[in-house]
Amino acid sequence: MDFGLTQPQELLRDSIARFLAQDVGIERVRRAMDSESGRDEAIHGQLGDQGITGLLIDMDLGGSELGMQEAAIAAQELGRAAAPVNFHSAYVLAPLLLAGADAGDRRSALLEGIAEGRSLITPILDAPIDDGRIDGAVLYVPDAPWSDAFLLESGGSLHLLDASIPGIDIEPLETVDDTRRVAEVTFSGIDLGAAESLGGSADSTRRAVHAARIALAADALGAAQKGLHISVEYAKERKQFERIIGSFQAVKHICAEVLAEVDPVQSLLWHTADAWDGESDEIDHLAPLLKAHATEVASTAVTMTTQVFGGMGFTHECDMHIFYKRAGYDRQMMGNPTALREQAAAVMYA
Amino acid sequence: MDTLIGSEYDSLREEVRSFFAANEDAVVPAGPGFGGDASEVRRRVVEWQKRLVDGGYAGREIPQRYGGAGHEPDPLASLVIEEEFQDAGVSLGMENQGISMFVPTLLHFGREDQKQDLIRPTIRGEMIWCQGYSEPGSGSDLASLRTSAVLDGDEYVINGQKIWTSGAREAEMMFALIRTEADAGKHAGISYIVLPMDTPGIDVRPLMTMTGDASFNEVFFTDVRVPATNVIGRPGQGWEVGTYTLRFERNMLGRSNATESYVAGCVDILRETGLIDSPVYRDRLLKLEGRVQAMKYHQLRLLTDRLKKRDSGAGGLIVKLNNCQLNYDICALAIDAMAERGVLKRGSKHVRDYGNWQRNYMYALGLIIGGGTAQIQKNIIGERGLGLPREPKPAAA
Ligand SMILES: Cc1cc2nc3c(=O)[nH]c(=O)nc-3n(C[C@H](O)[C@H](O)[C@H](O)COP(=O)(O)OP(=O)(O)OC[C@H]3O[C@@H](n4cnc5c(N)ncnc54)[C@H](O)[C@@H]3O)c2cc1C
Numbered sequence: 001m002d003f004g005l006t007q008p009q010e011l012l013r014d015s016i017a018r019f020l021a022q023d024v025g026i027e028r029v030r031r032a033m034d035s036e037s038g039r040d041e042a043i044h045g046q047l048g049d050q051g052i053t054g055l056l057i058d059m060d061l062g063g064s065e066l067g068m069q070e071a072a073i074a075a076q077e078l079g080r081a082a083a084p085v086n087f088h089s090a091y092v093l094a095p096l097l098l099a100g101a102d103a104g105d106r107r108s109a110l111l112e113g114i115a116e117g118r119s120l121i122t123p124i125l126d127a128p129i130d131d132g133r134i135d136g137a138v139l140y141v142p143d144a145p146w147s148d149a150f151l152l153e154s155g156g157s158l159h160l161l162d163a164s165i166p167g168i169d170i171e172p173l174e175t176v177d178d179t180r181r182v183a184e185v186t187f188s189g190i191d192l193g194a195a196e197s198l199g200g201s202a203d204s205t206r207r208a209v210h211a212a213r214i215a216l217a218a219d220a221l222g223a224a225q226k227g228l229h230i231s232v233e234y235a236k237e238r239k240q241f242e243r244i245i246g247s248f249q250a251v252k253h254i255c256a257e258v259l260a261e262v263d264p265v266q267s268l269l270w271h272t273a274d275a276w277d278g279e280s281d282e283i284d285h286l287a288p289l290l291k292a293h294a295t296e297v298a299s300t301a302v303t304m305t306t307q308v309f310g311g312m313g314f315t316h317e318c319d320m321h322i323f324y325k326r327a328g329y330d331r332q333m334m335g336n337p338t339a340l341r342e343q344a345a346a347v348m349y350a
Numbered sequence: 351m352d353t354l355i356g357s358e359y360d361s362l363r364e365e366v367r368s369f370f371a372a373n374e375d376a377v378v379p380a381g382p383g384f385g386g387d388a389s390e391v392r393r394r395v396v397e398w399q400k401r402l403v404d405g406g407y408a409g410r411e412i413p414q415r416y417g418g419a420g421h422e423p424d425p426l427a428s429l430v431i432e433e434e435f436q437d438a439g440v441s442l443g444m445e446n447q448g449i450s451m452f453v454p455t456l457l458h459f460g461r462e463d464q465k466q467d468l469i470r471p472t473i474r475g476e477m478i479w480c481q482g483y484s485e486p487g488s489g490s491d492l493a494s495l496r497t498s499a500v501l502d503g504d505e506y507v508i509n510g511q512k513i514w515t516s517g518a519r520e521a522e523m524m525f526a527l528i529r530t531e532a533d534a535g536k537h538a539g540i541s542y543i544v545l546p547m548d549t550p551g552i553d554v555r556p557l558m559t560m561t562g563d564a565s566f567n568e569v570f571f572t573d574v575r576v577p578a579t580n581v582i583g584r585p586g587q588g589w590e591v592g593t594y595t596l597r598f599e600r601n602m603l604g605r606s607n608a609t610e611s612y613v614a615g616c617v618d619i620l621r622e623t624g625l626i627d628s629p630v631y632r633d634r635l636l637k638l639e640g641r642v643q644a645m646k647y648h649q650l651r652l653l654t655d656r657l658k659k660r661d662s663g664a665g666g667l668i669v670k671l672n673n674c675q676l677n678y679d680i681c682a683l684a685i686d687a688m689a690e691r692g693v694l695k696r697g698s699k700h701v702r703d704y705g706n707w708q709r710n711y712m713y714a715l716g717l718i719i720g721g722g723t724a725q726i727q728k729n730i731i732g733e734r735g736l737g738l739p740r741e742p743k744p745a746a747a
Contacts, residue, residue, distance in 0.1 A: 139700065140690040174698035176708050182690075184699065240491040248741065250725035303678075307719055310489050311514040314559050314566070314716040321560035321712075332685070332692045338630050339689070 004270065005073070012066075013073045019050050020081040026319055032084035033178035033322070039146055040084040048117020053091045056099070056211075061108055062115035063095075067277035068211055072269055075215040079222025079330070082322045084179045086142035088215035088334070090114070094121040096211050097151055100204025101158050107198060110149075110160070119148045124185070125209065127152035127159070134161065134187040134195065140333070144170045144183035152195060156202030159195035167194075177329035179322065210287035211276060213334055217294035218269055220330035224262050224298035227323040231255065231305035234312075245308075254308055258301045265294045285347040288340035295331035302327045359430045366407070366434040373401045378441040381611030382684075385704030399444045399475035407431055408443040409473035412453070417470030425653045436610060447516070448472045448479030450602040452525050455595045459542075459583040468523075468544070480547070481599075482512040482526030482569060483592065489514075490726050493536050493589060497571060498529045499543065501578060506530065506543065508551075508574040514720075518554045518567035521547050527592045530585050540588035542595075545576045561712045562695070599721045600670040609677055612710070613642055615703065616684045625687050634683055641676050645669070664735025671727040674718045681711035 005013065023046060032040040047053045055070045057063025064070075071092055078087050085091075095114050098121075101107050113119030122143050128136030129152060141150075150168075152159040161168070169186040232255050235246035245251045272290040275282045302324040306313040313320050331337065370377060378384060378398040385391065402408035403417070410428065412418020421427070435442050443449075453469055460468075471477035488495040497510025508528060518524070524545050531539035547554070551574035557566035583591040613635075620626040620635065648665065655662040684707045685692035696705025718724050732738040 140693070171699060173700060174695050175693045176695045177693060182693070239487075240489065241494075242491075248725070250728065254725075299682075303715060306715060307723060307725070310719055310723060311484060311566075314514075314712075314719060316558035316560055316562070324560070328685075329693050332688075332690050336686055336689055336692075338628075338686060342630070 003267070005069075009069060009073060012070055013077060016050065016052060016074055016077045017080075019046075020077055020083060024081055024083050026082070026322070029082050029084055029179060029322065037145065037172070038084065038178060038181040041146070043083065043085055044090075044117040044120060046117065047085065047091070048115065052087075053117045054095075054115030056092060056095045057111050057115045058099075061111040063111070068214060068273040069270065069277055071211065072214055072218040072273040075218035076222035076225075076269070079219030079326060080226040082179050082223065082226075082326050086180050088212040088219065089122060089142040090120055092215045093123045093208050093212040094151055096208035097123055097153060097158060097200065097205060098198070100200055100208065102199030106160075106196060113148075120146060121149050121151050121160075122147035123151040123153060123208075125153050125205075127154045128187060129154040129159070129192060132192045134159075134190040134192060137184055137186040139184050140173070140182045141185045142180065142182050144185050145172055145181075150185070151198075153200065153205055156200055156205050158198040158200035159192065160198055161190070161195040165190065165194055175329060177325040179326060180329060207276070207283070209334070210283050213287050213291040213340070214269070214272055214276060216330045216334060217265075217272075217291040220295045220298035220327050221262070221265050221269060223323040223326040223330070224258075224265075224301040227302045227305040227320060227327075228255065228258050228262060230319060230323075231308035235308055238310075251308055254304050258304050261297045262301050265297050268293065285344040288335065288347075289344040291335065292337035292340040292344065295327065296337045298327040299331055355426055355430055359426065362427060362430050363434055366431055367438075369405045369407070370438055370440060373405070376401050379439055380435070380441045380608065381439065382615040382703040382706040382710070384441070385706055395441075395444060396475040398441060399473075402443040403474050407435075408449075409453075409469075412457070412469060412473060416457075416465050417473055425657055429650075429653065439611065439614075444475050445602055446478065447481045447525075447599070448477065448523070449475075451481065451595045451598040452479050454598050455525075455542075455591060456582060458594060459587075459591050464544075464582065477523055478517065478521045479523045479525060480515050480518045480521035480567075480569075481595075482515055482518075482524045482528075484514045485511060486513050490723060492527070492592075493540070495527055495529060495540065497526070498532065499541065501530070502575075504578050505575045506578055506580070508543075508545075508571045508576065510571050512569040512571075513566075514557075515554075515567045515569050516565055516720075518547065518569050519556060519564075523547060524569070525582070525595070527588050530581075530588075534586060537589040538586055540592065541585045542582045542588040542591040543576065544580050544582060545574065549574050549576060551575070559712075559716065561709050561716075563709075596722065603670050603674055603717050603721045609642055609673060609680065610646070612677065612680045612684075613638060615707075616680055616687070619684050619687045619702070623687055623689075631683075631687060638676070638680055638683060641672070641679075645672055645676065664731055667727070667731045667735045670721065671724055671731070674714060675724070678711065678714035678718060681707050681714060685711060 032038055051064050052074050054063030055066045055074060059065045075087050078085060095111060098107055098111055110121060114121060120143060122141060124138050124141055128134060147163050149163050150161045152161055167188045167190040171184045173182050173184055175182055235251050235255060236244060238245045268290055272286045275286050306320050306324055309318055309320055312318045376398050378394055399408060406419030409418035410421050411423045414420035449472060453472055456465055456468060483492055485495050485497060497512060499506035499508045524547055526543050527540050528543050529539050530541040551572045553570040555568045556564040557568060558564045559566050620631055625631040652662050652666055688702060691700060694701040695708050733740055
C-alpha cells in the first residue's frame with residue numbers, strides 16, 4: 001500500500017506551485033479582482049504553456065493525458081493562489097464533456113485549442129433546449145463574457161454554440177469572490193441548427209460533473225490551507241500584551257483545530273480523485289460527499305483563521321478575505337453541501 | 351415567575367401603534383429588506399430618528415434638558431416598545447457609537463455643560479461620532495495605547511495614530527482614549543477626550559474592508575490642539591470611562607431585535623425556495639430559532655436583574671459572544687438556501703435584499719472580532735464570570 005502522491009505527481013505539484021508563485025502572485029490576482037470585468041486575459045495561454053489546461057486531454061491532441069489526481073493537484077494549487085480562473089469549468093468540465101463527444105475533426109480541434117490555452121469553452125449543463133430551439137436565461141455561467149463558445153448539454157447530448165452568434169445576450173453578475181466571475185446568459189429562441197451537434201452521453205456527463213465537483217473541492221481545500229498558512233505566520237509575528245499572540249492557547253487552538261479538520265480532507269480528496277481515475281462505482285457518492293465535506297470544512301476554516309488576524313482580518317488589504325470568499329464560491333457553485341449530501345445519501349442508501 | 355407584561359402597558363402599546371400611523375410617511379423598516387442608494391438611506395434614517403426622538407421612543411430616558419423625552423427609566427416600557435416595533439417590522443432607530451455608547455457614558459461621567467452641548471444633536475442623528483480606541487499596536491491590549499496628549503496652557507496637544515476607526519469620515523466628533531500622563535501606570539495615564547473631526551492636524555485615511563465598503567479608517571494626529579476641558583471624567587480616569595463605554599458597545603453588538611428580523615428574512619427565503627419543507631433546512635432553522643429564543647428570554651432575565659439591581663454575573667458577559675455568532679450563522683443559512691445565488695453581491699442583478707445577506711455575513715464576522723474579539727470575550731467569561739485564574743504572564747524577556 002502506498003497512499004499519497006507519486007513522485008511525478010509531487011513534481012507536478014511543485015512545478016505548478018512554482019509557476020503560480022512566480023507568475024500569478026497576489027498582486028496580479030488583486031488586479032483582476034479590482035478590475036471591472038475580473039478578466040485576466042493572459043492567464044489561459046500561460047496555463048496552456050504550463051500544461052495545466054491539458055491535463056485531462058489526450059496526448060495526440062496536445063494534452064498530457066493524465067487523470068483526475070493530477071487535475072485535483074492543479075485545482076488545489078490554483079485555489080491556494082486564488083488564481084483568477086474557473087478551472088473546474090474551462091479545464092475540467094469542458095474537456096471531459098468533449099472527451100465524451102463523437103470523435104471527429106471538430107472535437108479534436110476544440111480539445112487542441114483548450115490544451116493550448118487558446119480556446120475558452122464554457123459548458124452549460126441542463127441547457128434550455130426545447131423543441132429544436134435554444135431559448136431562455138441561464139444564471140451563474142462562469143466566464144461567459146469572454147467565452148469563445150458555449151457547450152450546451154441537455155440530457156447527455158452536447159451542442160456547441162459559437163458565442164458570437166446573434167441572439168445571445170450576456171450580462172455580467174457581481175460575485176462576492178472577485179477572483180472568479182459569472183454571468184447571466186440569455187438565448188433568445190436560437191434555432192438549434194445554429195449549434196453543432198457533438199453527440200455525448202449521460203454517462204460521460206455524469207463523470208464530468210463529478211470531476212468538476214472534485215476540482216471545486218480541491219480549490220476550497222487549497223484556499224483553506226493558504227488561509228491557515230498565512231494566519232499561522234501572522235500568529236508568529238503579532239504581539240499583544242507583550243506576547244506573541246500564537247502563544248495564547250486561544251489562538252493556538254484555533255490554528256490546531258483548523259488543521260485537524262482540514263488535513264484529513266487532503267486524504268479524502270486523493271482517494272476520491274483516485275476513485276474517479278479507476279472508474280470505481282464509489283465515485284457516485286464520493287464526489288458529492290467530498291465536495292460537501294471539503295467546502296464545509298473550508299468555510300469553518302476561513303471563518304476561524306480570519307479571526308486570528310483581529311481587525312486586520314476584516315480589511316481588504318489583508319489577503320485573508322480573498323481566501324475567505326474563494327471558499328464561499330466553491331461552496332455554493334455546482335451544488336452546496338446540503339444538496340450534495342442528499343445526493344450522496346440517495347446513492348449510498350438506495 | 352411572571353413573564354407577562356402587565357396590562358398597565360396596554361395603553362403604551364396603543365400609543366406606539368398610533369405613532370406608527372401618524373408617522374407612516376417616514377417609517378423605516380427593520381431587517382434585510384431595507385437598502386438602496388446610500389445617501390437616500392441615510393436621509394431616511396436620520397429623518398426617522400428625529401421622529402422617534404420627538405415621539406419619545408429614542409432617547410426615551412434622557413432628561414428633557416438634554417433633548418430626550420425624560421421618561422423615568424422603565425425597562426419594561428422599553429421592552430414593550432421594542433416588541434411593538436418588532437411586530438410591526440419597524441426600525442428602532444439609529445444604533446451607533448454616539449447614541450448607543452457615548453451618550454450613556456457622558457450621562458454618567460460628563461459635566462453639565464458637556465451634556466447640554468453634546469447629547470441633543472447626537473440622539474437626533476445630527477452629530478455622528480466615531481470611536482478612537484484601537485491603534486496599530488494596541489487592539490486586544492488596548493491599555494498599551496500610545497497616542498499621547500501633552501498639556502500646553504489650557505490645551506492638549508495630541509500626536510499619534512488610531513486605526514480601524516469605523517465611520518471616521520462621516521463623523522463630526524470622536525471620543526478617544528489618549529495617554530495624557532506618560533509616567534503613570536499603563537492604565538492610569540489614559541484620558542477620555544472628545545474632539546471635533548475638523549480640528550486642524552487630524553488626517554483621516556480610509557481603509558477598505560472585506561465587504562467592499564471603506565468604513566474603516568486610519569486617523570493620524572499631528573499637533574492637534576483641543577481645549578483641556580474636552581476631557582470626559584477626570585484626566586487619568588480614561589480607562590474607567592473607556593471601559594464603561596465598551597460595556598455599551600457589547601450590548602449594542604449583542605442586541606437581539608435585529609437578529610429576529612433576520613430570522614424572519616431567512617424564513618422568507620426558505621419559503622420562496624421551497625426549502626422550508628426540507629427536513630435539513632428545518633432542522634438548521636429551528637436550531638437557530640432555539641438559540642434566538644433562548645437569547646431573547648436571556649435578555650429578559652438580564653432585564654429583571656437590572657430592575658432588581660442585581661449583578662447578572664457571567665450571564666451578562668456571554669451576550670456579545672453569543673449574538674454575534676448567531677447573526678453570522680443566520681446569514682450563513684440564508685446564503686446556503688440561496689445556493690448559487692448566494693455568491694452574488696450588492697449591485698449585482700438578481701441579488702436578493704440589496705446584498706444585505708452577503709454583507710452582513712461578513713460584517714457579523716467583523717463584529718465577532720470588533721468590540722473585543724471572541725477569544726478575549728471567552729477569557730473575560732472564564733476569568734470574571736467563572737473565577738478562573740488568568741493565563742500566566744510570560745517571563746520578562
Ligand atoms: C468591524 C470592526 C469595527 C471596528 N471598529 C472600531 C472602531 O470604531 N474604533 C476602534 O477603536 N476600534 C475598532 N475596531 C477594532 C477592534 O476593537 C479590534 O480589532 C479588536 O479589539 C482586536 O484588536 P486587534 O485588531 O489589534 O487584534 P489583536 O489584538 O492583534 O488580535 C489578534 C488575535 O489575537 C488574539 N488575542 C489577542 N490577545 C489575546 C489574549 N490575551 N488571549 C487570547 N487571544 C488573544 C485575538 O483574539 C485575535 O484572534 C473594529 C474592528 C472591527 C473588526
